[in-house]
Amino acid sequence: MTPPNFPTLPKAAAGDRVAILSPAFAAPAVSEAVHEQAMKRLTEYTGLIPVEYPTTRRLGATAQDRAADVTAAFADPTIRAILATVGGNDQITAIKHLDAQVIAAHPKPFLGYSDNTNLHNFLWGLGMPSYYGGSTQVHLGAGPHIDDVHLISLRAALLEGGTVDLTDPGEAEDYGVPWTDPRALTEFGTREPTEPWAWSGPQKMVEGRSWGGCLEVIDQIAMAGRMPAVDDFAGAILLLETSEDLPAADDVMGWVRALGERGILEAAAGVLVARPPVSRLGETAPAAHERAKLRADQRAAITGQISLYNPDAVICVGVPFGHTRPQWILPHGGLIRLDATTRTITADFG
Numbered sequence: 001m002t003p004p005n006f007p008t009l010p011k012a013a014a015g016d017r018v019a020i021l022s023p024a025f026a027a028p029a030v031s032e033a034v035h036e037q038a039m040k041r042l043t044e045y046t047g048l049i050p051v052e053y054p055t056t057r058r059l060g061a062t063a064q065d066r067a068a069d070v071t072a073a074f075a076d077p078t079i080r081a082i083l084a085t086v087g088g089n090d091q092i093t094a095i096k097h098l099d100a101q102v103i104a105a106h107p108k109p110f111l112g113y114s115d116n117t118n119l120h121n122f123l124w125g126l127g128m129p130s131y132y133g134g135s136t137q138v139h140l141g142a143g144p145h146i147d148d149v150h151l152i153s154l155r156a157a158l159l160e161g162g163t164v165d166l167t168d169p170g171e172a173e174d175y176g177v178p179w180t181d182p183r184a185l186t187e188f189g190t191r192e193p194t195e196p197w198a199w200s201g202p203q204k205m206v207e208g209r210s211w212g213g214c215l216e217v218i219d220q221i222a223m224a225g226r227m228p229a230v231d232d233f234a235g236a237i238l239l240l241e242t243s244e245d246l247p248a249a250d251d252v253m254g255w256v257r258a259l260g261e262r263g264i265l266e267a268a269a270g271v272l273v274a275r276p277p278v279s280r281l282g283e284t285a286p287a288a289h290e291r292a293k294l295r296a297d298q299r300a301a302i303t304g305q306i307s308l309y310n311p312d313a314v315i316c317v318g319v320p321f322g323h324t325r326p327q328w329i330l331p332h333g334g335l336i337r338l339d340a341t342t343r344t345i346t347a348d349f350g
Contacts, residue, residue: 006129006209006333008350009109012080012158014047019073019081020056020136023066024088024115027137028057031179035085038141042083045151046158051079063090067097070119074103081158086137087114087243092220095122104128109157111329113322114243117213120332121221124211124228129350131157132213132239133321133329142176143188147326156349157329166319166345168194169326174277174285175244176325189325192288194275195295197318199340200303206269206314207337210330212239214322215255216247222258233267237336240302241274241322244281249294253301260309270314270338272330272345273302274322314338316345 028035039050053069055061073082095118104126111134123130139150149169156164176189259265278294279285299317306313316338321328335348
């Protein structure tokens with residue numbers, strides 16, 4: 001068997017409407033100022049008109065109500081794309097309340113990361129591509145401006161399509177200023193220089209349709225029995241990242257090993273691993289050398305397991321997607337090319 005043949009989703013144009021949803025946690029309820037700045041910037045930089053739904057700003061909304069908003073946004077022909085405000089930790093409970101038939105009949109781009117791994121996996125099962133990354137509350141509303149790499153990929157996902165060569169922005173932060181602090185509107189968090197991306201595996205080029213997300217959520221998806229068939233991963237590019245919960249390298253190793261035992265690592269052609277957060281909001285950050293060691297330990301845990309199960313896989317670790325900022329939005333179900341000979345990554349946004 002071969003991986004699903006995903007369609008190319010139509011792009012939006014200036015003046016079109018896009019849904020702003022909170023399929024997990026309603027971040028706008030924590031800071032409406034950051035949310036409003038995000039909505040203003042979205043229109044300013046894309047020309048798109050944000051449309052909120054009943055649970056967008058509602059803390060504690062039920063899984064049924066959040067799922068109803070997702071289904072309604074897909075069903076509405078005037079909505080051209082869907083953006084998540086943020087992730088969370090219980091989206092898994094909303095998946096069973098989605099109307100798969102309605103959503104499959106109205107394909108459109110969905111953007112989000114972290115707990116939104118649940119929705120990306122759901123859409124993959126319907127044969128629908130999406131885009132892993134983007135949080136209006138984190139990447140559009142917070143800070144003095146939108147990071148260049150995020151804006152390039154946001155516009156590619158929503159408006160322009162085409163292929164994009166991923167680059168290293170040269171700096172990264174694990175988290176920003178707390179949303180309740182007025183400085184969140186004008187300042188980034190503490191940023192530090194990035195390390196070079198680490199390549200391993202054979203010196204060759206591989207290209208495939210991407211699947212993946214946050215490892216902690218993939219673990220839940222597997223426990224819930226919602227993983228794709230192993231045959232669907234033939235030739236795929238896996239996207240793997242970890243969250244602000246800062247799992248230990250041994251835990252990460254265990255999750256990746258389980259993907260190997262399931263046959264997914266062997267089936268894949270390549271693996272893209274994100275730069276992980278190693279410090280947590282509200283706590284004293286480890287010293288610089290300790291942060292570097294934590295990232296190196298996770299890198300070794302992941303590459304070690306992949307090389308055991310699939311020594312022919314091309315691996316690149318440290319790419320800025322997932323729980324980091326600046327953040328690239330990446331195709332999920334779209335084509336990604338890893339070229340270990342030139343050490344370049346190209347993403348196809350349709």
